[in-house]
Amino acid sequence: MATKTAPTLADVEAARARIAGKGVRMTPLYGSETFGRMTGREVHLKAETLQRTGSFKIRGATNKLESLTDAERKAGVVAASAGNHGQAVAWAAREAGVAATIFMPAGTPVAKIEPTRNYGAQAELTGETFEDALAAAEASVDESGATFIHPFEDLDVIAGQGTIGLELVEQLPALETVVIPIGGGGLSSGIALAIRALKPDVRIVGVQAAACAPLAGSTELGYTIAEGIAVKHPGELTSRLLDDLLESVVTVTDEEISQAIVLLMERAKLVVEGAGAASIAALLNGRVPGDGPVAAILSGGNIDPTLLIQVMRHGLTLAGRYLVVRTRVPDRPGELLKLLSLFADEHANVVSIEHHREGMDTPVSESEVEATLLTRDKEHCASILDAMELSGYPVDRLN
Secondary structure (H helix, E strand, O other): OOOOOOOHHHHHHHHHHHOOOOOOOOOEEOOHHHHHHHHOOOEEEEEEHHHHHHHHHHHHHHHHOOHHHHHHHHHHHEEEOOOOOHHHHHHHHHHHHHOOEEEEOOOOOOHHHHHHHOOOEEEEEEEOHHHHHHHHHHHHHHHHHEEEOOOOOOOHHHHOOHHHHHHHHHHHOOOOOEEOOOOOHHEEEEHHHHHHOOOOOOEEEEEEEEOHHHHOOOOOOOOOOHHHHOOOOHHHHHHHHHHHHOOEEEEHHHHHHHHHHHHHHHOOOOOOOOHHHHHHHHHHOOOOOOOOEEEEEEEEEEOOOOHHHHHHHHHHHHHOOOEEEEEEEEOOOOHHHHHHHHHHHHEEEEEEEEEEOOOOOOOOEEEEEEEEEEEOOHHHHHHHHHHHOOOOOOOEEEE
16 A cells, blocks of 8 residues: 555554653553453453543544644644544643644533543534534634644544554454454554554454444444444545455444443443444454454443443343333232332342322222332343242333
């Protein structure tokens, strides 16, 4: 590939030297016995969730800011972002003493908007999609003369993200496979360029959310909890690079992503956003070939707290850790206590309970009870449901 059209290994190595000492961290690579047991192979987690600003984006943003001329610094910078790129540009611009304006979709999580503003950038919320924010940012550049820092279609940004590939090769010499979330393609193309140059036999697999997976050939471009990789139109440069560098692109559903988020929090003690958990979701669901050492890129941890609560409850329910059940009891004193005693005998902890005497399907002599129970696993849920049926309670399990 020609130097004019794509970064080279030398560009990635230069980026590493350029961002050294600028606050960018060499993130840890954790071996995971839990995920290894689940997948039957050696699994390592590249925790970019612990990177400055909570994602890998700081690498490319810092490399770009450090590459600007004095005149470009004086004119300021503009970026469009679904959240993580905006935070990274805001932080890097503050450190470099450069004014920054970040355009974001109106629905961007507060967990990504507020840090952007706190780092000193001007955050402009516009449109419903990343593409809307991108158009607004480009129009702003035409008016102000500021430098536009594209989140993925930029040689300096790609080279900066590629420094992760250099670290992976050093941290795990026996690396056989790497799994990378893909949105616009800057992260995956940068890592792939570095690894292909140093270890050409490594298998590189990209992952997209099934609801928005243009690189996997999907025409469905809908909502996903992995908003960080919900890019409808990946870059022309990055798409061309990935065509050459990736072995395959696979997809994962929001259900699979939510379960991965729960497992990463519970077993690895890492808070990971939807986009960042896509790589582990692909591994856990058998979408990544091979049986040797594999590194999963956890690209970011900036998940909105309200979404995290929803995902955790949903994921725990799927894993059998919550049971929500509706039943009916005779409308007589002491009957609710009998039901609660059954739950206690089955060692289920009652999280909440609702007792209704009125309802379209409730006979006059009965009342309806809806209970949310904290349980151990799917087998425990089945045991509780069996005990209820044996005791004569009608059972309606809710999701």
